[in-house]
Amino acid sequence: MKRIKAKTARLNLTGALLLAGFALYVVLFFFPIIWSVYTSFKTPHNFVEDPLWLPQKWVVSNYVTVFKEFAFxxxxNGQRYYILLTEMYMNSALYSLGAAFINTACCCLVAYLTAVFDWKFSKIIYQTVIVIMILPVVGTLPAALGLMRGLGLYDSLVGIYISSFSFLGMGYLIFYATFKQLPKSFIEAAKIDGATNLRVMLQVMLPMAASAFSTLFLMNFVGRWNDYQTSLLWLPSRPTVAYGVFAFSFNQVGTIANVPMKLTGSMLLLLPVLIVFLAFHKRLLVNMTMGGLKE
Amino acid sequence: MARNYKEKIKKGDLIFYALMLALPLASLAVFYFGVNANSFLLAFQKYDQERGAFVFEGLSAFRRVFDDFGGIVMRIAFRNSLLAYLTGICVTMPLGVLFSYYVFKNFPLSGAFRVIFYLPSIIASIVLVLIFKYFVEKFLPEIIYKVSGKAIPGLLVDTSVALPFLLFYGVFTGFGGSILLYSGSMRSINESIIESARLDGVNSVQEITRIVLPLMWPTFVTFIVTGLAGFFGNQIHAFDFYGQNAEFSIYTVGYYMFSLTARGSNSLPEYPYLSAMGLTLTLIIAPVTLGVRYLLIKFGPSEN
Structure with missing residues (x-):
């Protein structure tokens, strides 16, 4: 089906003022980024001499040096380890992909069950999610860390995966709205044809929510890839790239502890997410409402 | 026969339902209810260094919390948390609504702006922090010196401007994400309402204030309430910019608690104190949040 493109509205005074505001935002947002990108191609000496303008000579070697020498x-157990950037990328990938998938699948599964099986217990689960989201509970991080230590799951990827089996949050509500909107006649028809509950869920209903699943998975993945605080708190001996860059930003000693190298390090964290964004920006830019996702 | 079939189906449904929910519910029991119960218990304990375990102590953690609440550090932290919340409500939210209106009306370049506003949500906060940190620490002082001959310290070093800068940074990087949610909410407004108002001679400002805003009220309630729920968790990016080394003048309650927690095994003796503080703050903010939500829903504009 051909997509109808929305007609661009004519600019009135309010629109013109807002456009000027937008333009200012774009300049203020992009100029520091552009400055950082070209600074990452400067030698440390060139940066000290002139921190403002374009490099005297563009050097790619910063990227090679950071890639080789950036270590966490x-x-x-009392023994010191040096973790290189390649291993940090591996940790980031294992953490972000695994935890994002488990969390999205868990939200999807619970939303499916509570939306399709219109029972009292389903309503209790739905209300519990709402109450937990509204009710602020402060300062449970130490207790969560203590619990993870007690269960032997602290500083372990398996522990992170297990704790990702959570359905609390917006993801659940979006999936719930998505499944509520789907007609139940599909389920009834499949059951008359002899399909089991599992087949109905996996082969009939979940494919219809594939679009919501991929969008929420991508958002979850990007959020986790960028998040350094989880690694800092829960996985200190398996640092992700984000945590590595955070630690690197406070590093004062060594040949790579200078501004161009630190900005190079941040570009190396940014690059994979930027590729994901460019490849999937249409999927990521859907309108989110509690009534589901709108393309 | 028909009854047996129905019962069989129901039983099968129930088994499937229970099996599929078992793991998520177990996770909820351990990682939400278990953690909260553990947090409650921790508040009445202390860390025994010799035994390497928590032992019951009574109310000493609470006494320390209430002593600290009267101290200068916590007073600053409370003030800054309030400033951050008010900035979110009074600056980020109106800006988000205004720019969402632009996207909603499909004015020129609105598609491109949607992509641009999404970028701060995509770029890692630590990357943006590094970029802006060095920009305001290296580029700005240098350019100001070149233009005016006046030497100024970096914005993050100068304690008099560090807090306003962090608040500005929060608005600057935060309102883009809200635009997507607001414009999504605006899209659900029936086009015919806007059309008929236009025919009645309503201008853009009236359209925003009298039609769009009242119809978006549930979205505002969500933002105000979730912002309030996160009142004591907001770190205003202080940990991103400064790590453990922020000056007291930019402390928020969220930063104070997080920086004490994020010290690895050195944090263990602080766990009871932090849990007691968390419990006390929950007792303050939970009724406030629920009360504000109730009032906003009861006295807010109706769709009629």
Whole structure:
């Protein structure tokens, strides 16, 4: 089906003022980014001499140096380890892909069950999610850390995966609205044809929510890839790239502890997400409402 | 026969339902209810260094919390948390609504602006922080010196401007994400309402204030309430910019609690104190949040 493109409205005075505001925002937002990108191609000496303008000579070697020398020091059982950037990328991928998938699948599964099986217990689960979202509980992080230590899940990827089996949050509500909107006649027809509950869920209903699933999975993945605080708190000996860059930003010693190299490090964290965004921006830019996702 | 079939189906449904929900519910029991119960218990304990375990202590953690609430550090932290919340409500939210209106009306370049506004949500906060940190620390002082001959310290070093800068940074990087949610909410407004108002001679300002805003009220309630729920968790990016080394003048309650927690095993003795503080703050903010939500729904504009 051919998509009808919305007609661009004519600019009135309010629109013109807002456009000027937009333009100012774009300049203020992009100029520091552009400055950082070209600074990452400067030699440290060139940066000290002239921190403002374009490099005297563009050097790609910063990227090679950071890739080779950027290491995170961690201590496990009294022994010191150096974790290189390649391993940090691996940790980021394992954490972000695994936890994002488990979390999205868990939200989808619980939303499916509570939306399709219109029972009292389903309503209790739905209300519980709403109450938990509204009710602020402050300062449970130490207790969560203590619990993870007690269960032997602290500083372990398996622990992160297990704790990702959570359905609390917006993801659940979006899936719930999506499944509520789907006609139940599909389920009834499939059951008359002899399909089991599992087949109905996997082969009939979930494919219809594939669009919502892929969008929420991508958002979840991007959020986790960028998040350094989880690694800092829960996975200190398996640092992700985000945590590595955070630690690197406070590093004062060594040949790569200078501004161009630190900005190079941040570009290396940014690059994979930027590729994901460019490849899937239409999927990511859907309108989110509690009534589901609108393309 | 028909009754047996129905019962069989129901039983099968129930088994499937229970099996599929078992793991998520177990996770909820452990990682939400278990954690909250553990947090409650921790508030009445202390860390025994010799035994390497938590032991019951009574109310000493609460006494320390209430002593600290009267101190200068916590007073600053409370003030800054309030400033951050008010900035979110009074600056970020109106700006978000105005720019969402632009996208909603499909004015020129609105598609491109949607992509641009999404970027701060895509770029890692630590990357944006590094970029803006060095920009305001290296580029700005240098350019100001070149233009005016006046040497100024970096904005993050100068304690008099560090807090306003962090609040500005929060608005600057935060309102883009809200635009997507607001414009999504605006899209659900029936086009015919806007059309008929236009025919009645309503201008853009009246359209925003008298039609769009009242119809978006549930979205505002969500933002105001979730913002309030996160009142004591807001770090205003202080940990991103400063790590453990922020000056007291930019402390928020969220930063104070997080920086104490994020010290690895050195944090263990602080767990009871932090849990007691969390419990006390929950007792303050939970009724406030629920009360505000109730009032906003009861006295807010209706769709009619």
């Amino acid at each position: 020091t961690t201590t496990v």
